Amino acid sequence: xxxxxxxxxxxxxxxxxxxxxxxxxxxxxxxxxxxxxxxxxxxxxxxxxxx
Numbered sequence: 500x501x502x503x504x505x506x507x508x509x510x511x512x513x514x515x516x517x518x519x520x521x522x523x524x525x526x527x528x529x530x531x532x533x534x535x536x537x538x539x540x541x542x543x544x545x546x547x548x549x550x
Contacts, residue, residue, distance in 0.1 A: 503511040505518065515524060523531040523539065525546050531539060 511518065514527065515522070515530060520532060521534050523534060525531070525542065529542055529546055531542050
């Protein structure tokens with residue numbers, strides 16, 4: 500797991516682009532910007548279902 504801090508780390512920019520609000524990235528593939536509990540659960544279930 501890697502935590503990037505906006506303003507300090509720039510390594511995320513080539514991977515994910517500019518992030519200006521809270522964002523969750525799962526396995527470097529799924530980028531979630533709407534961090535509602537429902538949306539996170541749906542995306543995690545989708546991710547787990549792929550494996």
